[in-house]
Amino acid sequence: MIENDKTPWDINCRCVSKRYGSVQALSSVSFSVRKGELFGLIGPDGAGKTTLFRILSTLMLADEGSAEVNGLHVVKDYVEIRKRIGYMPGRFSLYQDLSVEENLNFFAALFATTVEENYDLIRDIYVQIEPFRKRRAGKLSGGMKQKLALCCALIHRPVVLLLDEPTTGVDVVSRREFWDMLKRLKEQNISILVSTPYMDEARLCDRIALMQSGRILSVETPQHIIEKYSDKLYALRTADMARLICDVQQMDCVESCFAFGEYLHLTFSDDDQAACLVLLDYLKKKGHQDVVCHPIVPSIEDCFIKLMR
Amino acid sequence: MFRDTRTLLILFGLPVVQILLFGFALSNEVKNSPMLVCDYAQDGVSRNLIDKFSANKSFNLEEVLLSHRELNDAFKKGRIKSALVFPPRFETELARFNEAELQFIVDASDPNTANILMTYAAGLVGDYQQSLLLDYSLPYSIQPEIRMLYNPELKPSFTFVPGLLALVLMLVSVMMTSVSIVREKEYGSMEVLLVSPVNPWMLIVAKIVPYLFLALINFITIMLLSITLLDLPVNGSALLLFAESMLFIVTALSLGILISNVAQTQQVAILISLAGLLLPTVLFTGFLFPIENMPLALRYFADLVPSRWYYLIVKSVMIKGLGLLAVWKETLILFLMTASLLFLSFRSFKVRLL
């Protein structure tokens, strides 16, 4: 450990840009991750999350800007960084034709350590896949694969963990379990950078960066992002939702209107209370029944949509 | 499909290359085959016959008086393919007994060429005999005594086994490693490997060693089959043969690694190692078409094909029964090839993606 304790940051990204041909994958991205923090990069496909991970994991060179991981420069000190980080790419990247056990042993050997040595770190996760330890990795289900990949990324006791979309394509149950595991890892003082396209996972992070088209829209705690939402948000539902969307969009006083599960979330362009009454009146005229309308606290997804617009 | 220029190039380029190669560059004809003439007779008839031989394009004559042993050495070194020996008093014997013997020795480790050379020589001697008959009324008979060196029965297996050995080891080895690294790139495991302390040398060695064992099994199988079923001799040191094969396999594996580093998909890697290497290896190893007869440019190209050198080594060690001293040059070439291929593989190995 060379200059670890100088800064409170484990990841430091300054004005990082990257283009592929005509596509600007990242434009001047800056953010920092504190030691021991669980930091989320939230954004859809094409936001530049994977590119950012590859630059931080020293797999790719940025066109502009600089980045440090655990106090080490991603270009100059790449050899040292590779010893200290655990990286889990977005695509399942273990050896499909090796068994669970063999994969784990292989990665332990790569980092000149043994499974036994760091077993305490992965025990919680490994017990869940242990019944299948003789099974080939390619034959595991999505959730199991992710757990194995996490074990392999942890086997050398990394200081920083980089997880690129670990929960994409994984069902709700496995996703919950995965986030529980991350929370426990955080207690071990490992800094974690994790990306996800699922907005609802944002609230499980200490801080998040909302990303869209290669830019960071906002870096905050989830709580702050929600508090910063300046408009008053209403949830609206009626018996006939499909018709409701069309009707609401006709209204001039409605600024935005998006479907959120069984409700529509909407904001008004001017005086909220008055506009709301106008809308309800209008809906009644249009023959909507069972109209329910009440103000709500915005979700991260509401905030993201607002920032996108 | 017109956006896929690579496929187009292969589709339309390959037939053109093949037609040109087979039409102009490759032939089974033997030209300028180095021949040594030991004329112990130095008389009119021997002179005449030598003139006949040197006028023929198939032979490239060199006249030296050598002892039997020195002659054998010349053959072993591969300096000459055939030799013509006139005994002393050749003309006198012919005049006295109407009959004389001359000796034609040919390197039969390549039975095809040996056969052709033998036919040419017999033809030339026969022609000369015919011309003598016109001048004299008595029948003269010149009996060429033919000696086939190394392969007296002219078994074709003496060529095709070493040739096949070179071909199989080359293609199998290159193919095995050519997909090894690019496969990991495709599956994504390379990404995880790169983000670990493993260094390129370790990775390259780890890719070569297991395949070396597999290829050696291949080698042993071919050898056992040839020895037991085809009665092929191993006249030289089996250990040397094994060591040389190991060197050659490593050369081919290194070439495969280089391909794997450069290729972006397994498909491309297999295309390069199969379509790209099959033709050159078959043509330029030397067991189908004698390299000596090719145009200069192709001869230089053939020198770049590792299997050509291995083929020479196998023939020298296995069939001619020679030792390392006779094949040190070829061994050194293979060694240098391996070293540069490994170096290039190392240099072309990307420690990052893209």
Add this chain to the structure above:
Amino acid sequence: MKEKKVVIDVEGLTKCFGAFKAVDNISFEVFQGEIFGFLGANGAGKTTAMRMLCGLSLPTSGKARVAGFDIYKQSEQVKRNIGYMSQKFSLYEDLTVMENIRLFGGIYGLSHKQIKEKSSELIETLDLIEVSKKLVAALPLGWKQKLAFSIAILHKPQIVFLDEPTGGVDPITRRQFWKLIYKATSESITVFVTTHYMDEAEYCDRISMMVDGRIKALDSPQNLKMHFSASSMDDVFLRLARKAQRQAE
């Protein structure tokens, strides 16, 4: 839904791989014009079931009629009357937007004139005029998925099967995508969809929940929430899927 015409009728459908029952005796009906959400954990058997319904694989046992055709004997007619789109593959990336429309139009036997009309209409409604000559590979994911969906219903199929169509798509485009789905149902196309976004489950008329190869629940989102006294579909899903025995595929 008014006339409640049944377009998918499944009875005791089972698919075994060796001793493993990937789909275990499932039965359900899907009505014309409804959005049918097909939910389940990874490895619950969703994909296998969907493949059978699309005529891509034969069931081990059971009966199923899709768009009025038997999936055993009339798989060709089934294929002609359905549209299919998945997250993994939907369009040819090395063809342009127009070329893709023409190709798929041709595959489904639309006439030259029809293709011409439909493609200009489609490109206009999807706002793709400027990129119509660009390769599909250059489009953002959300646009691709919208285009792929529109192409999947180009031939006015009775049913369109969507396998996780919105995975990784940004929140705004995701909602635009669902607007397209609503529009399709208003033209009485039936939509059969799988998703990992639980808010999208709420947009469905009815939902089936698959657990361990069986359908454990089938109802409207509202009734499901009531029945399980859950506050959201997320909870419904968790309650059902946590009971799953199957851990790995």
